[in-house]
């Protein structure tokens with residue numbers, strides 16, 4: 001992964017090279033802390049060991065029972081869904097991958113009605129094994145398979161923690177089950193049993209994916225000027241401290257659209273604590289140049305824009321045309337056009353003093369995606385260390401989960417009482 005911070009300097013909010021150099025001492029401390037956490041496989045830090053601890057053979061063995069399915073349905077939410085969706089989209093999986101992460105009844109019904117259930121693998125994923133949306137959706141999927149005369153126990157793979165409802169269910173029905181590795185929070189689990197099975201079913205080379213991640217891990221060092229992941233994490237932290245409370249992530253590749261969604265969870269849940277954090281915004285280049293860019297360039301000076309692209313990509317030629325006005329396009333190519341749009345946007349932000357960072361990988365392939373996902377995770381952990389937040393918890397999310405469980409009658413949760421205290425100013 002390549003990180004170019006040039007356009008993040010001396011813009012507004014103002015971050016200087018000298019400030020980054022001063023911050024580098026703290027990056028060295030952060031690196032020591034991260035290295036210690038990894039060595040002791042502490043909760044959260046263990047995720048940064050996945051390039052070495054993940055077992056691609058076990059994943060391949062677990063999916064080998066499913067013979068060339070037409071579709072894979074991931075039933076999971078948040079970190080139990082976004083990593084898988086990111087991988088299959090980025091790597092152009094050779095299987096139709098669907099994700100059931102929401103419990104909107106219309107959507108669930110329509111999706112299940114459209115799936116070839118007899119030829120679909122259901123991968124149900126929940127680290128805790130208790131997430132209401134996931135468990136409810138799985139019960140609905142099971143019943144739909146029953147009704148379609150499909151033996152769901154033959155079509156289901158489970159990934160979960162050592163206990164919880166999903167583990168009980170897997171044991172009761174003797175379902176094949178993979179363990180979520182210990183110490184790996186959901187949003188850091190893309191390179192584990194959580195997302196690798198669907199990537200394997202889609203024909204991805206898991207070894208190359210992990211090799212890419214390992215290459216990025218090997219670049220971690222005690223200076224942000226030598227470690228791309230830390231360069232990004234530290235620059236984001238420093239810019240946020242100076243007022244860049246928004247981080248707009250703009251991949252210039254359709255196949256990385258979901259990556260931006262994955263990044264949003266990683267950044268928001270990990271760093272949004274103690275009144276710090278950077279709000280992730282999602283956009284897609286070049287499409288959103290024609291919608292959101294106006295705000296990024298000319299709106300409040302509270303933003304960092306992160307531009308992401310591969311250095312090489314397959315191309316499509318643009319046919320010659322005899323229309324004079326289009327002669328600058330004819331004979332060119334779509335990749336050249338997209339590259340020009342990327343550089344024009346970058347320059348336009350810089351000209352307006354909007355800090356922006358360029359992140360590149362060589363190609364959007366297993367290696368590049370492994371580097372990118374690992375790099376962003378390490379960047380996030382570095383930012384968390386610098387900000388002094390608990391990167392690997394999500395107490396604010398848990399609050400809402402308890403309130404919902406209380407409302408649904410799953411126990412006595414004081415948080416549920418807040419629902420009855422809702423204030424109203426209803427305008428009809």
Ligand SMILES: O=P(O)(O)OC[C@H]1O[C@H](O)[C@H](O)[C@@H](O)[C@@H]1O
Nearest residue numbers: 078079080126127128131186397
């Ligand atoms: O994997 P699960 O335990 O079902 O959790 C799924 C998701 O739910 C929660 O709300 C957490 O905030 C997320 O970090 C997590 O990824």
